[in-house]
Amino acid sequence: MLTFFQDLFSKATERQLVFLWLIFCFVALTYKLGGVPPYHSDENYYVESTRTMVESGDYLTPMFHDQKRFAKPILYYWLMSASYKIFGVSLVSARLTSAFFGTLTIGLLYLLSSRLFEGRTALYSVLILPATFMHFQISRWATTDIVMSFFILLALYFFVHLLQSDFKGKMEAHSFYLAMALGFMTKGPPAVIIPGMVVVIFLLATGRKRFWSQMRIGQGLVILLLVILPWFATMFFLHGDEFKNHIIGAEITNRLVHDTPFSLYFFWALFRYHLPWILFFFVAVFHQTGILSCSLSPVSNVSEYFSQVFHGIKTRVGLLFARENESVLFCYIWILVCLILFTLVRTEHSRYMLPASSAVAILVGKFFADMEKDGSDWLGYKTSAVLTGVVFLVIAISSGGALYLFGLIHQVPVQFFFLPAVFLVAGIYIFRLSKKRQYGKQVFVISFSLVFAFSFLSGEVLPHISRYPMKLFSKEILSEKITGPIAVYRLGNQRAKLGVLTGQKVFGLSQSSQIQQFIDTDEQVLLVMREKDFRENFSNISLRVVAEDVAWLRRRIDGERLKEIFGKSGSADKSDLTEKIYLLSNK
Secondary structure (H helix, E strand, O other): OHHHHHHHHHHOOHHHHHHHHHHHHHHHHHOOOOOOOOOOOOHHHHHHHHHHHHHHOOOOOOEEOOEEOOOOOOHHHHHHHHHHHHHOOOHHHHHHHHHHHHHHHHHHHHHHHHHHOOOOHHHHHHHHHHHOHHHHHHOOOOOOHHHHHHHHHHHHHHHHHHHHOOOOOHHHHHHHHHHHHHHHHHHOOHHHHHHHHHHHHHHHHOOOOOHHHHOOHHHHHHHHHHHHHHHHHHHHHHHOHHHHHHHHHHHHHHHHOOOOOOOOHHHHHHHHOOOOHHHHHHHHHHHHHOHHHHHOOOOOOHHHHHHHHHHHHHHHHHHOOOHHHHHHHHHHHHHHHHHHHHHHHOOOOHHHHHHHHHHHHHHHHHHHHHHHHHOOOOOOHHHHHHHHHHHHHHHHHHHHHHHHHHOOOOOOOHHHHHHHHHHHHHHHHHHHHHHOOOHHHHHHHHHHHHHHHHHHHHHHHHHHHOOOOHHHHHHHHHHOOOOOOEEEEOOOOHHHHHHHHHOOOEEEEOOOHHHHHHHOOOOOOEEEEEHHHHHHHOOOOOOEEEEEEEEEOOOOOOHHHHHHHHOOOOOOOHHHOEEEEEEEEOO
16 A cells, blocks of 8 residues: 555656545545534534524524524625535535635645745645644534635735736736635634735835735725625624624624733644644754754854854844745744734634644645755754654554553444554654655655544544434434424533534523423423433423433543453443433423
8 A cells, every 4th residue: 555655656746646635635524524523612603503594594694592693704604504505404514614625725725835935845735734633623613714714825825926926916916805805704804814914024024115006905905895894784784783782892802802811822732733743843943043053063162152043043034034035934924923913812712823724834845845855854854753753653552552442341343443553554654764765755654644544533433432422312303303492401512512413502401490491381392411310300300211322421530440440350341431311302
C-alpha cells in the first residue's frame, strides 16, 4: 500500500494529486457524518431552526424553541435549508454543508498558495490543512464557522489576485468585497474585520500609500451594503426593537463589554489544535527571524551573544518587508490579526482560530518546500520530526492498549485496531523518510494518517465507545414520526445531543415538580430519564416505556476502581459501569 502511494506521489502531476486528495478529503469528512459524538452543542441551534424553517416555509426569521433567533445572519440557514430540500431532513444533511465547504476551502487554499509561492508549497499546504484537527472537526459540525472561514479565504484570494495585477482588476476588487459580504451574512462582522485588517495592515506595511483609491473602497462599501442591508432591514421592519436591541445588546455590547481578563488563550488554542504541524511552524519562524542562525555564531560573552541575536532578528525581520518576501509577511499578518483580534475581544472559543489555519498550513508547506529545494535539513527540523514520530508511536501503543482494555468490558470490533496500526506504520515511516530527506513523502504520510485517523475516530470509534442512548431514542422518535414535545430529565448535555439527532425541540427539566406539568397535556409527549429516577420518584405516574438503553455511569475511574473492575476475575462486569435510561411516553 505504501509503495503504491510513493509511486503515485512521484509520478502524478501536482494537479492530479490535488484532485485525488480533494476526493479523499471529502470522503473522509462525510464518512458516517451523522455520528455523535463528537458534536458541538451549537449544532442544536442550526439543526432545529433550519428544520422549523423548512417545515414552516418562513425563510426569513430563524426560530429555536419557538423563540426568534437573531444570533447569526441568514445565509447559513439558507445553505442548510437547500441541503435539507435536496437530501432530506437529517443530521447528515445538516452537516453536509460544512463538509462541502470544508473541502472547497482545501481546494481554494491550493489556488491561493499557488499565487503566493512557487514550487511545492501549494501542494504541501493542501495536504496539511485537512490534517489539522481544527479544520477537520469543524468541517463535520453543523455550525457557521467553516463557511465563514471559506469566504474569508476567498476574499484574501481575490485580494492577492488584485495585488498581482497591480490593482488593475476591477472584477477582482468587487469579488473581494462580495466574498466579505457573503461571509458577513454567514456569521457577522469577523468575516469583514479579519480580511479587511489583513489587507490594510499589509498595504501599510509594504508602503503602498495609494491603496485607498486602488482598492475601490467606495464601490466596495456599496457592494457590502447591497448584500447585507436587505435582510437586516427586513428583520427590523418585521421585528422592530426586539431585533435592534438583540443586535446592539447581545451581539455587540455583550461581546465587547465584559469582565473576562485578557489571556493567551488563543495562542494556546492555535498551538494545540495544529499539532504536530505547529512544531515545524515554530522552526520556520525561528529561521525567518534569524534566531537559530544567530545562536550558531561564535561570541566571547553573554552580552555580545544577546546583542548579536537582537541585531540578527532585526535584520531578518526587516527582510520580510522586501518585495520578494511579501507573501511570507502576508501570511504572518494574517495569523497575527486573528490572534490579536480575538484576544482583544476576549470571547474564548478555540474555533475562532479557524481562519488562521490556512495561513499556518501555507507557511508549514513553504518550510518543507524550501528544505526540499535546498536539499538539506534546517536546524530544528530533526527535533520536530523526531517528536512527531515519537508521538505517533506513543499514540499507537496507548490507543492499542486502551482498545484492548476497553474490549474486556465492551465489544470492540477488530477493525478498530487499524487505528493504532496506522499510527505505528506512520511513526516508523516518519523516521525513515526523515533520514532519507524525503520531505514531500513525509508530509503525505503524516497528513494521510491523520486524516484517516480523524475520520475513523469520528465515524467509527467514538460513536461506538461512547455509550449514549440518545442515538437509539432519536431513531425511535424519527421512525415513529413523533412530533410532540420532548424533554430530558437531569441528564446534562444529553438534551443537546437529542436535539441535534432529531432536529426537534428538546427541553431540559431539572425539578421533579416540572414532570407532571410537562406530561399533563392531551398530545403525546416524550420524556427521557434514568431508570433509577423513574422507579424511585415517578413510578406512580402513568408513563409507558417506549425504548430503553444504557449509558456509562459518570464515575471517576482511579487505580482502586480499575483493580476492582479487572482484578477479581480478570475481566470486567459492564453492569458496574452503566445505568439504564428510559424513553417514556404519556400515551
